[in-house]
Amino acid sequence: MADYQTFDHDVLVIGAGGAGLRAAIEAAGAGVSVGLVCKSLLGKAHTVMAEGGMAAAIGNVDDRDNWKVHFTDTLRGGQYVNNWRMAELHAKEAPDRVKELEAWGALFDRTKDGRILQRNFGGHRYPRLAHVGDRTGLEMIRTLQDHGIHQGIDVHMEVTVTTLLKRGDRVCGALAYDRQQGQFRLFRAKAIVLATGGVGRAYQITSNSWEYSGDGQALAYEAGAALMDMEFIQFHPTGMVWPPSVRGILVTEGVRGEGGVLLNNRGERFMFGDIPDNYKAQTADNPEEGWRYTQGDKNARRPPELLTRDHVARCIVREVREGRGSPHGGVFLDIQWIKEKLPNAAEHIRKKLPSMYHQFKQLADIDITKQPMEIGPTTHYIMGGIRVDGDSQMSNVPGLYAAGESAAGLHGANRLGGNSLSDLLVFGKRAGEYAARFAKDNPAVAPDAGEVNERITEALAPLERKNGESPYRIQQDLQTMMQDLVGIVRQEDEMVRAAEGLAKLKERATRVSAAGNRQYNPGWHTAIDLKNLLTVSEAVILSAIARKESRGGHFRDDYPEKKPEFGGHNHLINRAADGSMKLVAQPIPPMPDELKRIVEEMK
Amino acid sequence: MAKATFSILRGEAGGGQLVDYTTEVTEGMVVLDAVHQIQAESAGDLACRWNCKAGKCGSCSAEIDGQPRLMCMTRLNQLDLTKPVTIEPMKAFPHFKDLVTDVSWNYRVKKGITKFTPRKPDAADGTWRMHQEDVDRAQEFRKCIECFLCQDVCHVLRDHHLHDEFIGPRFLVYTANLEMNPIDTENRLDELRKLHGIGYCNITKCCTKVCPEEIKITDNAIIPLKERVVDHAFDPLAKLIGLVTGKIPGP
Ligand SMILES: Cc1cc2nc3c(=O)[nH]c(=O)nc-3n(C[C@H](O)[C@H](O)[C@H](O)COP(=O)(O)OP(=O)(O)OC[C@H]3O[C@@H](n4cnc5c(N)ncnc54)[C@H](O)[C@@H]3O)c2cc1C
Ligand code: SF4
Ligand code: SF4
Numbered sequence: 001m002a003d004y005q006t007f008d009h010d011v012l013v014i015g016a017g018g019a020g021l022r023a024a025i026e027a028a029g030a031g032v033s034v035g036l037v038c039k040s041l042l043g044k045a046h047t048v049m050a051e052g053g054m055a056a057a058i059g060n061v062d063d064r065d066n067w068k069v070h071f072t073d074t075l076r077g078g079q080y081v082n083n084w085r086m087a088e089l090h091a092k093e094a095p096d097r098v099k100e101l102e103a104w105g106a107l108f109d110r111t112k113d114g115r116i117l118q119r120n121f122g123g124h125r126y127p128r129l130a131h132v133g134d135r136t137g138l139e140m141i142r143t144l145q146d147h148g149i150h151q152g153i154d155v156h157m158e159v160t161v162t163t164l165l166k167r168g169d170r171v172c173g174a175l176a177y178d179r180q181q182g183q184f185r186l187f188r189a190k191a192i193v194l195a196t197g198g199v200g201r202a203y204q205i206t207s208n209s210w211e212y213s214g215d216g217q218a219l220a221y222e223a224g225a226a227l228m229d230m231e232f233i234q235f236h237p238t239g240m241v242w243p244p245s246v247r248g249i250l251v252t253e254g255v256r257g258e259g260g261v262l263l264n265n266r267g268e269r270f271m272f273g274d275i276p277d278n279y280k281a282q283t284a285d286n287p288e289e290g291w292r293y294t295q296g297d298k299n300a301r302r303p304p305e306l307l308t309r310d311h312v313a314r315c316i317v318r319e320v321r322e323g324r325g326s327p328h329g330g331v332f333l334d335i336q337w338i339k340e341k342l343p344n345a346a347e348h349i350r351k352k353l354p355s356m357y358h359q360f361k362q363l364a365d366i367d368i369t370k371q372p373m374e375i376g377p378t379t380h381y382i383m384g385g386i387r388v389d390g391d392s393q394m395s396n397v398p399g400l401y402a403a404g405e406s407a408a409g410l411h412g413a414n415r416l417g418g419n420s421l422s423d424l425l426v427f428g429k430r431a432g433e434y435a436a437r438f439a440k441d442n443p444a445v446a447p448d449a450g451e452v453n454e455r456i457t458e459a460l461a462p463l464e465r466k467n468g469e470s471p472y473r474i475q476q477d478l479q480t481m482m483q484d485l486v487g488i489v490r491q492e493d494e495m496v497r498a499a500e501g502l503a504k505l506k507e508r509a510t511r512v513s514a515a516g517n518r519q520y521n522p523g524w525h526t527a528i529d530l531k532n533l534l535t536v537s538e539a540v541i542l543s544a545i546a547r548k549e550s551r552g553g554h555f556r557d558d559y560p561e562k563k564p565e566f567g568g569h570n571h572l573i574n575r576a577a578d579g580s581m582k583l584v585a586q587p588i589p590p591m592p593d594e595l596k597r598i599v600e601e602m603k
Numbered sequence: 604m605a606k607a608t609f610s611i612l613r614g615e616a617g618g619g620q621l622v623d624y625t626t627e628v629t630e631g632m633v634v635l636d637a638v639h640q641i642q643a644e645s646a647g648d649l650a651c652r653w654n655c656k657a658g659k660c661g662s663c664s665a666e667i668d669g670q671p672r673l674m675c676m677t678r679l680n681q682l683d684l685t686k687p688v689t690i691e692p693m694k695a696f697p698h699f700k701d702l703v704t705d706v707s708w709n710y711r712v713k714k715g716i717t718k719f720t721p722r723k724p725d726a727a728d729g730t731w732r733m734h735q736e737d738v739d740r741a742q743e744f745r746k747c748i749e750c751f752l753c754q755d756v757c758h759v760l761r762d763h764h765l766h767d768e769f770i771g772p773r774f775l776v777y778t779a780n781l782e783m784n785p786i787d788t789e790n791r792l793d794e795l796r797k798l799h800g801i802g803y804c805n806i807t808k809c810c811t812k813v814c815p816e817e818i819k820i821t822d823n824a825i826i827p828l829k830e831r832v833v834d835h836a837f838d839p840l841a842k843l844i845g846l847v848t849g850k851i852p853g854p
């Protein structure tokens with residue numbers, strides 16, 4: 001009989017980033033008891049790293065903005081495979097969610113008349129991102145955290161969930177261990193919200209931390225929930241490339257929003273040479289107009305550097321492949337040039353982009369007010385994830401909800417910058433609200449004690465096993481493989497090789513062992529996370545092979561065009577009865593006429 | 604390739620000793636890279652916290668060659684690699700294992716500070732009007748990434764262990780952020796003096812020196828708070844205004 005402690009909550013929220021915190025606050029406000037679990041300390045989740053801002057059509061800077069424009073921008077960016085209901089709710093509700101943060105203590109940068117300031121970002125027609133310098137995520141998570149600690153939520157920090165438990169169809173709890181002592185905890189809950197973030201650790205070059213091992217997606221999949229759109233991964237165009245130890249760390253899009261330009265080694269602004277047709281009408285065709293746009297000229301069109309991320313990232317890859325890259329395999333991002341335009345440029349840059357200034361100065365010995373940066377694409381975000389109902393955020397497993405990056409739908413094939421932070425608020429709130437309602441309407445059911453014991457034994461196996469493989473080694477091999485074979489430019493034969501490679505890695509993972517004891521043992525933790533990374537990687541590979549076209553974050557060398565026959569469905573991944581992974585194409589339900597009209601009007 | 608040796612504190616609460624690890628160093632490496640490399644090569648169970656690797660989350664605080672710093676923002680080329688680089692956990696908090704300490708006290712302290720309470724919205728749509736100049740001050744304090752390095756160096760906590768009586772520089776910064784939020788209506792000056800021990804701070808400025816966010820903790824947060832506390836405690840008129848408005852005018 002394994003040893004564990006039991007906790008009872010009406011609603012258990014797994015993950016304490018923006019989505020999880022917002023869900024917990026909402027559920028607690030609805031009067032149910034709430035437990036909040038996270039792998040790191042409170043306030044350290046990925047959300048803290050977000051830089052540029054959160055998108056909401058408040059219209060403070062340009063009053064032509066409204067939810068309809070935001071809605072259509074989101075669909076256009078997502079190449080129309082988005083869950084249109086989520087895109088609608090998001091565009092309508094984001095303004096209230098952002099304003100609410102101010103009532104909880106957030107202090108955004110201000111317009112001249114004292115309102116929330118908004119900045120330009122790729123794919124957004126008008127300046128739309130509420131922000132605080134380039135540390136918006138910190139502002140958001142701290143505001144939610146500092147508000148949340150007074151709402152009677154039970155927080156379990158440094159606790160990792162390893163399994164979701166079910167009785168019949170319904171979820172009824174989760175098994176976890178605390179990272180400090182290595183003791184197990186059984187959470188019994190009437191409803192569970194997954195807000196565990198993304199999968200970036202499956203790749204070698206990434207802006208994501210160790211936490212992003214796809215836990216939520218894998219746990220949900222194991223519990224019978226469908227995953228959707230797993231082929232759509234966003235490679236952010238601007239990650240650091242040099243020195244090697246910082247490769248992948250994000251350089252905010254805000255740099256381009258403030259006038260930064262992309263140059264190849266011949267000093268050409270290559271983005272002007274490749275503007276997709278459906279963006280031509282709204283993109284500047286000369287540098288002067290682009291500059292005016294970044295400085296708030298409402299009659300100017302945005303510079304091509306601010307096209308969607310998938311496109312910019314691919315243009316950079318092309319420049320590098322064709323020999324026009326920077327010395328360390330990237331291209332140049334130059335903001336210092338604005339000194340030609342602004343008298344106090346250096347000070348302006350430091351004020352608008354303080355953490356970028358800091359980051360380059362400290363980590364790369366580069367002064368961005370004097371020198372260009374070297375940048376290249378980095379794995380950043382997954383648009384796909386757990387499939388949910390647009391209104392309630394419930395998965396197909398009763399009582400199991402998902403929100404934030406772990407859920408799929410809002411962003412379609414490509415996410416617009418700034419649409420994640422607002423996503424967390426809008427759908428975190430909704431998930432919390434509906435989970436609380438579910439908990440009120442349904443009685444508690446007890447998890448099966450036998451299953452709990454079995455799962456604990458399974459989790460402890462890497463510690464018991466001697467002289468097995470190092471979890472770090474297998475993780476590295478997986479990362480290299482995904483980077484090389486299922487990265488930013490994909491093709492069939494490489495992905496088939498990845499699928500074979502994955503089977504071998506899975507087999508190796510059954511022999512993994514971790515030295516040491518149960519107390520704060522990263523080797524053991526990595527061994528447990530590895531299983532999830534392998535599950536989500538398999539889902540990514542399977543979905544990417546099936547989508548024989550290029551769309552958004554998914555680009556195929558062998559099928560470089562977008563194909564209408566792929567535009568009408570999403571890919572769902574399910575666990576078959578025999579335990580194998582199955583993919584089906586699920587038609588996207590038709591959009592109501594009213595929304596269709598809006599899309600037409602805004603074309 | 605060049606190699607360097609790192610002396611890392613290994614062991615569990617109370618015990619532990621410095622263990623030497625030698626590993627390869629490459630251009631641009633930071634201390635956290637070395638720790639990760641050592642983990643992957645020879646010490647799989649070496650405990651340390653980290654998340655962002657870019658100085659944004661405040662997880663990877665440690666004492667490097669005796670200096671409290673973020674491991675992810677400390678370049679190896681800033682250190683003397685001719686002798687072993689020591690990496691130890693923060694000393695102001697109970698040791699847990701290797702580089703990990705029990706920082707839960709900080710989370711309890713924060714909960715004890717009177718929470719943000721805004722005045723009624725200024726506009727019909729439920730929003731407020733604040734000018735950039737009004738929010739600049741509090742925004743400086745909101746840059747805090749809760750690395751707790753300032754707590755680690757403050758002698759009141761580190762040497763005198765007055766954790767029950769003094770909230771430490773981090774939470775003085777936090778209180779200053781609330782007090783200087785233009786729309787907050789609470790008054791935290793009494794609790795600062797009576798419960799949170801602001802009087803223990805004798806302005807040594809050690810906290811300011813280590814803050815990776817370069818927050819001027821002493822000059823911009825603590826000293827103004829101290830002034831307000833003094834005015835509030837000894838000026839009956841200010842006290843009266845405070846009672847009426849719920850807010851003490853700044854210095
Ligand atoms: C460097 C960077 C900059 C970004 N900038 C922007 C931006 O400017 N604008 C924007 O909109 N988006 C931005 N993004 C994207 C955005 O920050 C993320 O998508 C978003 O913060 C994800 O939030 P979340 O709440 O879904 O998850 P997270 O904030 O990642 O939180 C996940 C939580 O789940 C917990 N968790 C995970 N697995 C488990 C488990 N097994 N058991 C228990 N807990 C678990 C983690 O501990 C964590 O608390 C950026 C991302 C990065 C990396
Ligand atoms: S200035 Fe005050 S708070 Fe800061 S270290 Fe010195 S005594 Fe501590
Ligand atoms: S005030 Fe500075 S040193 Fe102190 S916790 Fe915050 S960021 Fe760290």
Ligand code: FES
Nearest residue numbers: 654655656661675
């Ligand atoms: S890892 Fe985030 S501050 Fe060092």
